[in-house]
Amino acid sequence: MTLASERHTVQNPLIRYAVEAGWEYLPPDEALRMRGGEEKPFLHPVLVEQIQRLNPGVVTEAAQSEEVIRRLLTVRADIEGNREAWEYLKGLKTVFVQAERRERNLALLDPERPEANRFHVTDEFTFQSGARRIRADVVFLINGIPVILIETKAATRLEGIAEAFDQIRRYHQEAPDLMAQAQLFALTHLVQFFYGATWSLSRKALFNWREATNAADFETLVKAFIAPRRVLRVLTDYILFARKDGELQKIVLRPHQMRATERVLARSYQAVTAQKAPRRGLIWHTQGSGKTYTMLTIARRLIEDGRFDNPTVLLIVDRNELESQLFQNLEAVGFGRVHLARSKSHLRDLLKADTRGLIVSMIHKFDDMPAALCTRRNVFVLVDEAHRSTGGDLGNYLMGALPNAVFIGFTGTPIDRTAHGKGTFKVFGADDPQGYLDKYSIRESIEDGTTVPLHYQLAPNDLMADREAMEREFWALAELEGVAEVEELNRVLDRAVTLTNMLKNRERVDKVAAFVADHFRQYVQPMGYKAFLVAADREACALYKEALDRYLPAEWSAVVISAGHNDPPHLKRYHLSEEEETRLRRAFRKPGEDPQIFIVTEKLLTGYDAPILYCMYLDKPMRDHVLLQAIARVNRPYESEDGQCKTSGLILDFVGVFENLERALAFDSQDVSGVVEGIEVLQKRFAALMSTARTDYLPLYAGKSADKAAETVLEHFRDKEPREAFYRYFREVEEIYEILSPDPFLRPYLEDYQRLVEMYRLLRAAYEPHVPVDKSFLRKTAEIVQQHSRTDALREPQATYEIGPAALLALLTAERPETVKVFNLLKELHRLVEEQGRAAPYLLSIGERAEEIRRRFEERLIESQQALQELEDLVRQLREAEEERRSKMGDLSDRPYAPQAFAVEWWLRTHQVPAEEARAVAQKMEDAFAALPHWMSSRKQEGELRTALYKALLAAGISEVVAWADAILNLLRRAAE
Structure with a gap:
């Protein structure tokens, strides 16, 4: 088989x-x-x-x-x-x-x-x-x-x-x-x-x-x-429906999310049924892996599961924006009993009143909360961003108010080596030997395709932030205060007077904006992606918008910042209504719509997913969790409508935080190593791949004329395994070229890369005629195909503009190597069937025979000479069929059902049924097709048509009537699709 x-x-x-x-x-x-x-x-x-x-x-x-x-x-x-x-x-x-x-x-x-x-x-x-x-x-x-x-x-x-x-x-x-x-x-x-x-x-x-x-x-x-x-x-x-910026989306949870949910439920049940059972746990799922949906599913399961006896579930979040987004999701996924804590006193009242169902609150509303407000055991607290939410007194107030509750912490970033990070393990992970109840690492998410790897590139030296100012005012203060959230980072920057002034220097802002505009036009926009420009503060966002508008159309960029009541006019002009911000957020996610660049400082750096976002221009000093959360905006997988997949995200660093990754990301090396890498890693990989090309692929046509080179390549890749290996190889080369281009680094490789493109194009056109070759290229490589096609290079077989028997016979007699002739004929037969098969169903049977010749030739069951002989016979049969069809086959009428009847006759003739008997079957079937026009959609008519076909085939002396009838009717169905 x-x-x-x-x-x-x-x-x-x-x-x-x-x-x-x-x-x-x-x-x-x-x-x-x-x-x-x-x-x-x-x-x-x-x-x-x-x-x-x-x-x-x-x-x-x-x-x-x-x-x-x-x-x-x-x-x-x-x-x-x-x-x-x-x-x-x-x-x-x-x-x-x-x-x-x-x-x-x-x-x-x-x-x-x-x-x-x-x-x-x-x-x-x-x-x-x-x-x-x-x-x-x-x-x-x-x-x-x-x-x-x-x-x-x-x-x-x-x-x-x-x-x-x-x-x-x-x-x-x-x-x-x-x-x-x-x-x-x-x-x-x-x-x-x-x-x-x-x-x-x-x-x-x-x-x-x-x-x-x-x-x-x-x-x-x-x-x-x-x-x-x-x-x-x-x-x-494990299915969720949620509205994001007004659009309904459907989510099915991944296995790691289901696993974490089941583990939390098991621990929760154990906690409410056994006195000394563990009552805490840490879920460590990397940014972008669906942590929010995991939390929502756990909350819903806890509330719906009768074993928990009508519990109270608290969702603890630490940002207004995230709270709002969560609340929107909760309404969308059908939570019936949801209470949003509007203030500290409201939260206190909810807990005093023994409220059941779901309560959503921010952590700061537990400030100064009385002890033992609710002592029930079936209280479950799900704490988002646990690495920073429960630090200091707020965590003590939370746990003191709910002394018998089950506490489950969630974090999306690796736990750092600082005392703050170790505290997270201590608070939530003490009951588990490894420190967490469930872990889904950055590396796992990349291997699964949940996220894509990140690359960074340092901006030119004259655009970089002053190193001395960074060292003196940012790194020292950040390390002293242990930056764990955006508000703390902003406080550090407020104190870094010299650094902040330097980052907002008008001349520097203009130079950076010019660089960003040029880089976006050359690298990001040609791939169909979008970008963030992250500025030091809200005023810097306004300055960058003004500068960027001098180099790019104004509608290409938009500022998204929080509004302040006392903002001066130059900031108020960028205040957005809720409706306008929603419109912009939605448009940004869509290819071909403006804006293409968001200018931000705090908003959208957490909780906003836009898979089309590829590049982050980073002009704000960050570190640890804040940095990882921000750059994770560009790690979401994305596929365009024409099939282009985002394989990585890019951070272009104007402040130098990536000069020392150990310092910028104070996490265990096994959790971050190889996840955020310099762009030079891609350059090294590209150079290695091109070295492979020069030893394994390019010598195939060295020193040969174009036709001999084409024959050599087609013959070399005739076996499917090496051909598929080349396709995989080329895809990797092409993806890296897409990211790096344009770059002076590529100049020594351009001619060889063009040769690889031509080789790939030839093979796809010859061996996969059903795949549109040009559409399979990424955008920058497609430009090479359009602009640099060479007359003396390898090319796909040339199209014949008048497809028909005469043109195919001309290909047979052309002065070309036999292997090239075989694939030219196969390609043109495929085009003929694709373009005319619906109007002339008999062509499908000819197409099937051509595909069978292709298969046998590729599997080396026949050589090129025999393939050419069989194709020549097929072309001659095609010419006979065309001549007979033009003469309407004598007794067949010009009714609309004649093409179906002719297809029946020709199928029988290609299966060695004598012409007269095949014509007799066709004449009977034309009447049947006319009488039963809806046989493809009506079960009753199909049964009657089958009966007529069985009788006609039996009258023609055919024994295998059922199998032949199935094949004929399937052929006609395919023509109608």
């Missing part, structure tokens, strides 16, 4: 493992029968039965079940409808019980009793949405509701995951009413296994399940992912 078979190598084993894990397999026909048609998403009888079974005394009649199903079917076909469908699964919806004259909660799942649910898996799930029809590879349904779609690809497909992801995106466009019901999707081609949430379709939201589980084999991978108990838990507990 060939590994190239998607169905036998990937899809069928996946279904087999699902059945072994506890899912019941439904053949596609049976699933379609239970659905009641392709336009229906649910296994109708299963859902009707389960609604009544899971809701005794609430839904007692089939008619009530039908009404629930009607409501489910009418949810909006978008993310808003998907949230409503999730609310049904979560049990947040109600039905009116006439006998009780009140609303009662409705259950569609029972996560506590998996055996009470029905789990089905089916494949080839066709779904009709209006005029469009999709076919999902594998669908998992619980109680008749489709909850997971999995797209499978052959293990040998280089672009398998990307192609599967494109299909999932297409399903959202073409079958949104199905995707409104599904909550998760997965993509696999055996080697890799990715998953994500429906309606969350950026590459950064696609997670690698293999890395999360460390599974060594496909069976373990699949069974771990679709374990029924786990799927129920994910659907009901």
Whole structure:
């Protein structure tokens, strides 16, 4: 059995493992029968039965079940409808019980009793949405509701995951009413296994399940992912919907977030049931890994879990901005009982009154709080940014007021070596030998793709801050005071009079602004990314805006600062209303919209995620947690609509904090080493990669004419393994070139790099004709393709502008090496099928034969001479088909169904059926196509058409009528897609 078979190598084993894990397999026909048609998403009888079974005394009649199903079917076909469908699964919806004259909660799942649910898996799930029809590879349904779609690809497909992801995106466009019901999707081609949430379709939201589980084999991978108990838990507990700047977003938690949640719940349950059990814990999850959503999930689970007996959960935050954002998230994720502590006295009253549910407060509101205000054991305190929130008296007041509470601290930065950092371990981590209950390090997040690595670059010396002033006024004061938050940092800078004045010197500001403008135009904007300019204080932000406007269009940049009541006019002009700031924050996240540069000093340096942010121009001295939190704004993964992925973030340092990383980041070296690196690391890597090119790749065409060089390259990479190794190699070279360019460092490598680009272009065009070659290049490399294509260099086979048999025969007789001829013919046949296959379905069968020749040639089953001979035969058959089609095949009419009938005839002829018998079948089928025009969408018409085709094939003396009919009808369906 060939590994190239998607169905036998990937899809069928996946279904087999699902059945072994506890899912019941439904053949596609049976699933379609239970659905009641392709336009229906649910296994109708299963859902009707389960609604009544899971809701005794609430839904007692089939008619009530039908009404629930009607409501489910009418949810909006978008993310808003998907949230409503999730609310049904979560049990947040109600039905009116006439006998009780009140609303009662409705259950569609029972996560506590998996055996009470029905789990089905089916494949080839066709779904009709209006005029469009999709076919999902594998669908998992619980109680008749489709909850997971999995797209499978052959293990040998280089672009398998990307192609599967494109299909999932297409399903959202073409079958949104199905995707409104599904909550998760997965993509696999055996080697890799990715998953994500429906309606969350950026590459950064696609997670690698293999890395999360460390599974060594496909069976373990699949069974771990679709374990029924786990799927129920994910659907009901680990999906969140949250509004960010007014836009609804969907999140599915990562394994490290689920792990931390379960550990906190286990510790909390132990704490309320055992007298001497640990009552504290530290969750150390790096910046950008979803710490806020982990906290929200833990809070919700604690409140909803009956074992905790209607508890009080306090979310402790330390910034107004973060508090506001958290509160918005809480409203969005459906917390019913939320109390926002408006003042110290309000917080005191809430605790005195034995308030249950969720309380959100800032740490400073515990100042001078009386002892033992609430002595219950089922009080849970979740402390955000624990490395600085509970220091000093505030932490003592907090813990004194709630003496029996469970305290869980969260931090996103490594714990430093100072007394302050050690104190965090002491307060929260004393009950765990390693100092924390759960850890997800910066390095782990980079390996998982949750964040991207950071590189820094020092600005030219004449733009750098004065080193003596930095040493005297910043480093000394910062070390003395132990900077742990932005307010403390700002107090240090207020005292650094000489340094601050120097940073705001008008002449220096103008020079830095000119440099930033030039750098942004050359390095950042061409990649489609955006930037932050971080200034020393609010006045410096205003100065930089004025200066930057002299070098860039004014609409490209915007100032985002906190408003002060007594601000002078030159600051008041940059005050923003809440609506205007929200609009700017939203626009900044979107490619192609202004602003492209945010000028900030404090706002947006915590709690603001903009994955498109690539570069931070740093002109404000920072260190430790403040610095790591700030630069973490640029470590979010991002993928553009055309597939470009951000591979790293860049900090351009104007103040010199990165001259001494040990001093700037006083953390254990194992937590930060190799995470923030100088740009010279990329230069060294690029030089090493180009050295590899000069020994392994460029000699392939040294001293050869263009056609001989092309033949040598195509032959050298004929085996798939070395070809894919070259693609991976080139992608890394290209990504580093994208970051470094333009740079004098690259000049000695430019000619060789252009040769690599040409080689990559040739191979992609020859071996992957379905992939648009130019679109696969990143932006700066694409400029090379456009501006520096050379007539004597390697090129992809030239396009023939009049595609047809004559042009293809001309390629056969051209004076070119045989290998080049083979790929030119294959490429042009592929183009012909792509461009004309819908109008002339018979071309698809010719395309299939061409692809089979390609496969055999690439796998060295045939040599170039035999490939050319077979292609020549194929081109001659194409010419015959064209001539017959133009003459309308004698008895075939010019009705719109004639192309389908001709496709049937030509398919039969290419399978050695005599011409007269093939024509007789085609004539019968033309009448059938005319009588049954909706056979592709109507199950009844398809059955009648199949009967007609079976009879015609039997009359032609064909024995394998079912297999041949399947192949013919699949061919026609593909032409219609």
